[in-house]
Amino acid sequence: MKTLIIFAVFVTSLLFIATPSKACDLCGCGAGNYYLGVMPQFQKNFVGLRYRQSNFDSHLGSASEYSSLFETQERFYTAEIWARFYPHPKLQVLAFLPYQWNFQDENNKTKSLSGMADASVLAQYEILNTTNDTISQKFEHSFFVGGGIKLPTGKSDYNDEDALQVANANFQLGTGSTDFILTTQYTIRYKKAGFTADLSYKINTENSQDYRFGNRVSSNASLFYVKQIGKVGIMPTVGAYYEHSQQDIREDKTVFDTGGNLLNAVFGTQIYTGRFMLGLNYHTPLKQNLANNQIKSNDRFMIQTAFLF
Numbered sequence: 001m002k003t004l005i006i007f008a009v010f011v012t013s014l015l016f017i018a019t020p021s022k023a024c025d026l027c028g029c030g031a032g033n034y035y036l037g038v039m040p041q042f043q044k045n046f047v048g049l050r051y052r053q054s055n056f057d058s059h060l061g062s063a064s065e066y067s068s069l070f071e072t073q074e075r076f077y078t079a080e081i082w083a084r085f086y087p088h089p090k091l092q093v094l095a096f097l098p099y100q101w102n103f104q105d106e107n108n109k110t111k112s113l114s115g116m117a118d119a120s121v122l123a124q125y126e127i128l129n130t131t132n133d134t135i136s137q138k139f140e141h142s143f144f145v146g147g148g149i150k151l152p153t154g155k156s157d158y159n160d161e162d163a164l165q166v167a168n169a170n171f172q173l174g175t176g177s178t179d180f181i182l183t184t185q186y187t188i189r190y191k192k193a194g195f196t197a198d199l200s201y202k203i204n205t206e207n208s209q210d211y212r213f214g215n216r217v218s219s220n221a222s223l224f225y226v227k228q229i230g231k232v233g234i235m236p237t238v239g240a241y242y243e244h245s246q247q248d249i250r251e252d253k254t255v256f257d258t259g260g261n262l263l264n265a266v267f268g269t270q271i272y273t274g275r276f277m278l279g280l281n282y283h284t285p286l287k288q289n290l291a292n293n294q295i296k297s298n299d300r301f302m303i304q305t306a307f308l309f
Contacts, residue, residue, distance in 0.1 A: 043131070047083040048277070048306030057296040072106040074171065078117065082304070090126040092144065095119070100154070100173050115155055118174040122148030122183060131189075140189045150179040156207060169211050169248070170258075176207030197221040206249070214246030214259045222266065233272035241266050241283060260290035262297055279304040 055075040080098035087093060100117040103110055124146030131140045154174020169175075180203040187196040199219045206212040222239030241264040248255040268281040281302040288297055 043086070044308045045083075045085050046277070046306040046308045047081070048304060049079065050082050050302060050304040051077075051079050052281075052300065052302035053077045054283075054300035055298050056290075057298065058291070059294055072104055075103040075105070077101040080117075082306075090129075092124050092126070094122040094124070094148070096121075098154075102171055102173065104171060113155075113171065113173055115173050117154040118150050119153045120148060120150045120181065122146060122181060124183060124185065138190060140194075142185075142187045144183075144185040146183055148181045148183070150175075150181060150202070152176050152178055152207070156209070169209070169250075170213075175204065175213055176209060177205045177212065179204045179213075192226045194224050194226075195222070196224065210251045212249045214248050216243065216245045218243040220266070222268075231273060235270045235272070237266070237268045237270070239266045240264065240286075257291040257294055260292070260295070261288065262290060263287040264297075264300075275308045277304075277306040277308060279306075 053076065055073060057071070057073050059071050078098050078100045080096055082097075083095045085093050085095075097119045098117040099115070101112070101114045103112045124144035126142065126144055128141055128143040131142060152174050154172070156169070156172040156174045156176030182201045182203075183198065185196070185198040188194055197220060200217070202216040202218070204213040204215055219242050220239060222237045224235050224237045227234045227236075241262075243262045245259040245261075247259040263286045264283040265286050266281065266283050268279065270277055270279040279302075281304070283300040285297050285299070290297060
């Protein structure tokens with residue numbers, strides 16, 4: 001019986017080796033991701049750097065005595081240049097240029113990729129802004145709508161039969177496709193307190209390897225409070241981040257165990273002094289169902305800086 005069990009596990013292992021590993025297209029997990037979050041002061045240009053990291057635990061198949069054979073951990077580290085410019089008083093342009101380091105740990109072995117990831121450019125038009133009204137108002141509102149494009153600047157090249165590579169389209173530095181983004185941002189403020197939210201819809205196209213990541217909806221919602229201490233402004237935030245990804249498509253067939261839902265609690269703060277901003281952001285999962293519960297998203301962290309002008 002023991003010999004038979006070992007043989008069954010061996011055959012199952014071969015099947016998993018011959019089959020592409022499944023993964024999610026959730027933000028921070030997968031190629032071509034981007035993140036907006038709480039932006040620095042509206043109506044000001046800025047340029048800066050951001051660093052973010054996240055990791056995911058995955059297990060393929062049902063749990064068993066031999067489950068460790070199929071357990072992996074994927075770690076993603078991203079450093080990016082980000083900027084916002086106002087070519088017109090009512091039009092803001094956002095740009096993100098990331099560099100990424102990806103690591104996959106499996107059976108005491110680590111595979112890695114590093115290099116330029118997919119760049120994104122967004123343009124948002126100001127529909128409403130009462131902060132500049134000549135009539136004093138208790139509540140100040142701003143509302144932007146727009147869209148943009150994610151460019152295939154990151155390398156996307158994997159081979160299911162190459163044991164030296166991670167057989168996972170999602171682990172690549174880029175998606176290999178040109179994708180489109182629709183966005184909205186809304187902020188309401190009363191004295192020193194306020195609420196801000198953004199909603200994005202990412203429409204993915206098929207790449208040269210006949211693979212298309214599932215379309216994705218993501219949203220941030222945060223409460224904030226501004227405290228001035230001398231020349232230093234401190235803005236703590238608390239909120240939530242939600243993301244839903246559809247399943248991926250490969251060669252016109254659904255890739256099972258992809259996509260899913262993720263809800264994070266988000267805590268952060270931004271510190272302003274003169275023209276400089278420093279921000280910290282921490283995510284912890286509240287509820288998730290990724291790749292049919294075969295992937296677990298862990299806590300993630302981001303630090304960002306910006307020079308305002």
